[in-house]
Amino acid sequence: MSVQWYPGHMNKARREIEDVMTQVDVVIEVLDSRIPDSSQNPMLSTLRGDVPVLRLLNKKDLADKDRLDLWLKHWAGNEGILAHPFSTLDKADVSKISHWVKQMVPHRGSAEKPIRAMIAGIPNVGKSSLMNALLGRRIAKVGDEPAVTKSQQKLKVTEGFQILDTPGILWPKIENPDASYRLAVTGAVRDTAIDYEDVALVGLAFFISDYWDALATRYKLKEKVSDAYELLKIIGSKRGALRAGGKIDMHKAAEVFLNDVRGGIIGPYIMETPEMIAREELLVEEAKAKKEAAKQARLAAAMPQRQQASQRAYQDKKHDK
Missing domain, CATH: 3.40.50.300 (P-loop containing nucleotide triphosphate hydrolases)
Structure with missing residues (x-):
């Protein structure tokens, strides 16, 4: 998605x-x-x-x-x-x-x-x-x-x-789902169009993989946390994103993290490399080809039924005459 x-x-x-x-x-x-x-x-x-x-x-x-x-x-x-x-x-x-x-x-x-x-x-x-x-x-x-x-x-x-x-324009369909989330993490997509928690989890997974030291310094983490959801809960507890009864407000925690990312508070980063983009483009093209093949298969499977329906309509019309 x-x-x-x-x-x-x-x-x-x-x-x-x-x-x-x-x-x-x-x-x-x-x-x-x-x-x-x-x-x-x-x-x-x-x-x-x-x-x-x-x-x-x-x-x-x-x-x-x-x-x-x-x-x-x-x-x-x-x-x-x-x-x-x-x-x-x-x-x-x-x-x-x-x-x-x-x-x-x-x-x-x-x-x-x-x-x-x-x-x-x-x-x-x-x-x-x-x-x-x-x-x-x-x-x-x-x-x-x-x-x-x-x-x-x-x-x-x-x-x-x-x-x-000129006005800033996105395009009608962002075909690369990974790229679409990177756009959301950095703030190119209006916040009302995204799910804060989903976007924050994608961002956290990236920082865990590529910029762990910066993440650990910002949130004073002593041990590496590999699970993005668990780390978001930790960030929420450290930054006071709490509801009644001490339950973590995950939306608020996501908001805190994304604001830090967009403001450069965690540190400098780049979310993609030319090599990574080349791999993703290949996967997008393969997915498009697979989708088109499935579409053609459905059309081919439906063809005999269409021919039969057309033949019946012809015979009915002939009989009416």
């Missing part, structure tokens, strides 16, 4: 992006550096076609540097793709964007032919914060919840550089 969330305005945003893509010289795709692949929108890759993309791995201060380097190496050498670790809070990073986009479209950048860049990405990755940082003023609404921006805005950064903001 996967987490799904695709409000109506996102479908409208997809159409708007498609309509204006012919006017765009470069796409600035803001990614969450903690989930470099899962925070990419495959629909955007289709919509942009041959338009080059600058991938800003935002929230770099929350990311595991070693794993971030794996992703930079993975994308290095891909024509039309330029990727950089980034933070909207780092003025030096923000100041480099004009140079980066100029690298990608060197034939533009004058007042007569300004670089027209589209800022895009899934919800809650920092698009609005980037716009505000580029413009040096608060022009785009910023919020902790995903899908704050719901319309496009076109603004001038310099005489030779314009930006077009």
